[in-house]
Amino acid sequence: MIKKLTHQNRTTSEDIRAVFQIxxxxxxxxxxxxDFPPLKRPLEAFTNSDNQFFGYYMKDELAAVMEIDKKTASVHIQSLVVQPKYFRKGIGRKLVAHAFEQYQTPLFTVETGLANEPATQLYLQMGFSKVLEYDTEYGIRKVRFEKVCSD
Structure with a gap:
């Protein structure tokens, strides 16, 4: 089940951060x-974020989280994280599909590490196209994907 998360609530924010960390x-x-910056993200960065968070629950456990940065003319999937014990169960696909249903926008974007083959395959299967590769200041090669939506 997918639910919008009230990340301003400290307990919910702690749950979100725990899934991000693992x-x-x-x-x-x-x-x-x-040196991986997402692992250094403090709790307050979740609690005080202007982004929206959606959680996927397996029974009563938060199994995955999607963070959305809604812009004027696009939606950026800022983060999509799944607990390792729930890998390969289609949860990432369900969360991305949920974003497509929730937001009427001409453009969706997402980024991941180039070597993250499972994420790359997910985004390509969900209709995204690779538009850019670049190196971060932390020595990580990243890839950016876009999905252009028509009316």
Missing amino acids: SYAVEAELLQAT
């Missing part, structure tokens, strides 16, 4: 990143 630890390893 998921991004796996991604950091996959990317062979020794």
Whole structure:
């Protein structure tokens, strides 16, 4: 079940951060990143964020979180994290589909580490196109995807 999360609530924010930490630890390893900024994100960055958060629950457990940055003419999927024990269950796909249903926008964007093949495959399967590769100041090669939506 997908629910909009009230991330301003400290307990909810702690739950969100916990899923981010466990998921991004796996991604950091996959990317062979020794300095991975998402793992340094403090609790207050969740609690005070202007972004929207959606959670996917398995029974009563927060299994995945999608963070959305809604802009005037686009929607950016800022983060999409799934607890490792729930990998390969279609949860990421369901959250991306939920974003498509929730937001009427001409453009969706998302980024991931280039070596994150599962995320790359998900975005390509969901209709995104690769538009850019670049290196971060932390030595991580990233890829940007876009999905242009027609009326």
